[in-house]
Amino acid sequence: MRRVMGYEARFRCVAGCAGTYPLDQVIYRCPSCGELLEVAHDLEALRDRSAAAWMRLFDERWMSTRWPYGSGVWGKKEWVAPGVRDECVVSMAEGGSNLFWAERYGSSLGVGDLWLKLCGNSHTGSFKDLGMTVLVSVVRQMITDGKPIRAIACASTGDTSAALAAYCAAAGIRAVVLLPKGKISTAQLVQPLANGALVLALDTDFDGCMALVQKLADEPGVYLANSMNSLRLEGQKTVALEMVQQFDWQVPDWVIIPGGNLGNVSALGAGFEMMMTLGLITKRPRICVAQAQAANPLYRAYKQGWDSFEAMTAEPTEASAIRIGNPVSVRRAIRTLKAFDGVVEQASEEELSEAAAAADRTGTYACPHTGVALAALEKLVARREIKKGDRAVVISTANGLKFTDFKVRYHEGRIPGTSGRGRNVPVELPPDYEAVKRAVLSDLDRSAK
């Protein structure tokens, strides 16, 4: 990949082995030690602009109509994938998602400065779009340049396959997705089908799909799109840049993020780190990774002081997208947490369900993973780790509309172990005015009390 604009980014080993590799090389692991790779930017080149100049440039491009810089990801192109030629970019206006001031929910907890970054308000309904636009754009450029890539493949708990299939559909590239049969929501299963992907439903769990897709990526012409491919993390790291930009370049005190495969955690950290290095910010937020109790290997390792990490078999959870027992990016995530004075929290099925329901009553439509993060927030507030005056941002990873079944079962009281104190059910009535009037007026009288 040529150096464009004088900037350059290359793969390198996360464990520090020597050697770098161009972003358009088909390589996922360090040839020396087998560890994952990360994208390293030529930071000296990036210092040709001052921090103020970068902020000004990013602000000028923010949501503009100038292709592809109006995208929240490609507006930071020099920091993400400078070698991608504009005409190869496959973009669907990723990023720029609402940073929602959770005024009523926050005040119910005693946190006045609480925000939800609604990443699910995006083309395919999750934060995965941020990374997939980068990966698919790089592949389109590789194909344009004559590399023999025939398909892009991923294993997925739902959101990744939706994003891959949509971006491939827009680009005219074949997508192959491996999903654990019966373990993702119907809404998530049908997205890649609609977008024309080859969907393999396998009688195993996510970790099983992940093992198979890694083998598949050894076949000639099959490119791997999982988050072990760190191109995606380069896109996802813009969520850190965006939230700071949306606060007019102020850094929040806390960021709470749900964690499964854990690529998003290191991406978040990488975004803040790059802003620190280039002088756009002068402090780091604290990061809290929130895991479902049913799939909490990082939480367990944290509780043991990071002495050891042990993969586990993840149990069923409403938060199906983070039902992962053997997270690919665990090493990167632990490194990030250490650097950001991080903590790990967990949420039971009841806690995640009630937290999502409580937030919904104040105007959100939280997916179960966001529920996990909200439950973690509630715990941090309760034990005063998050203080009254702190500014906290919860990363809402996906659109609640992908989890209609979860919402329905909650409000019908069908989530086991959940008291359902936030339940709300429809009142069925004949089409008779007096009946309607009685129902409404008695409700208003009750509400007024």
Add this chain to the structure above:
Amino acid sequence: MRRVMGYEARFRCVAGCAGTYPLDQVIYRCPSCGELLEVAHDLEALRDRSAAAWMRLFDERWMSTRWPYGSGVWGKKEWVAPGVRDECVVSMAEGGSNLFWAERYGSSLGVGDLWLKLCGNSHTGSFKDLGMTVLVSVVRQMITDGKPIRAIACASTGDTSAALAAYCAAAGIRAVVLLPKGKISTAQLVQPLANGALVLALDTDFDGCMALVQKLADEPGVYLANSMNSLRLEGQKTVALEMVQQFDWQVPDWVIIPGGNLGNVSALGAGFEMMMTLGLITKRPRICVAQAQAANPLYRAYKQGWDSFEAMTAEPTEASAIRIGNPVSVRRAIRTLKAFDGVVEQASEEELSEAAAAADRTGTYACPHTGVALAALEKLVARREIKKGDRAVVISTANGLKFTDFKVRYHEGRIPGTSGRGRNVPVELPPDYEAVKRAVLSDLDRSAK
């Protein structure tokens, strides 16, 4: 409502009766003739800025962090509801939705300049957010100013109730929604439940719910949120402003919009009309209203040369949100179509399903109403009403994630009368590498042919 910034907007009769009424008065129909009201702006006051100055102001505010002007709706506040005080605004970053270049879908039809305005990529997943932010903000101001409003009520085919419930939840106002039992998607039913609204499921159709909610609005303290309340249309008209702004202030040749209750059609027209009047644009697009064949009273009237309009009983259709036989805004919509050299088209269940599926294979995730509009587009292209070089914009009204059942049934071949030529189903396999490899490689060989 005080005049703020020197601008003012008031209700007036659409049929031209004398008299105007402030926007914070509880009034939905002309006291003289019973017709609907519309919002009239003091255009002379708005001429204090040149067209160029308005465009510059709107561009400066576009998606900015300046509350509430970063909202696509409130960035045009002077043109929408100038009397609303900023502190009363209930906003969740409406508007600014992606104008998606449908490159692959367009080229399959021979239209190189085809765009989808993805209004479903929004807080509650439909264009209804654009209007609801205005209505709920006005009501919050009325309550702040001491008006005795206890609840906001609507009848809905799904999207309106979701928007009302979410905005009311954010504002802490009681919402009451009347829905036709069993006639909206589950995803749409659970949204207002999650947001804490009082949901009445009535054993009737939308038109029956509409009749009941109009009576209910006569009860003291119950404010009506249906589109006969033209406050919502003021927000919805920004979709016209936005698409022009996103084309750097160029006007498309065609806008295709699905039509049920038809408030959105007159809102669209009002947006273009206001830009014409104030000199921001110099031509009008042509407008096509697309109706489901099962609920096509406007199409029938159009085919008879507008001589007469007859309400009908709407039949079941996948496009459940436009299953409306007696549209409230029909008079305003016909007036708009006459002014915009408009046409009306219809789509059968097969046509809307196949059009949605065809677009999905190129990267969208079209709701069935968008399918109706896409099918209409295909007809206009086939009969060369839309020409090769024309720029056409299809309004995608809602997020496909609200219609998972529709997608599932389509891809399972369970939509009656549909050939399902775009069907795609998962391949179920054991978790065995050789089986996975065989399936993928044979697929790639087939795709290559």
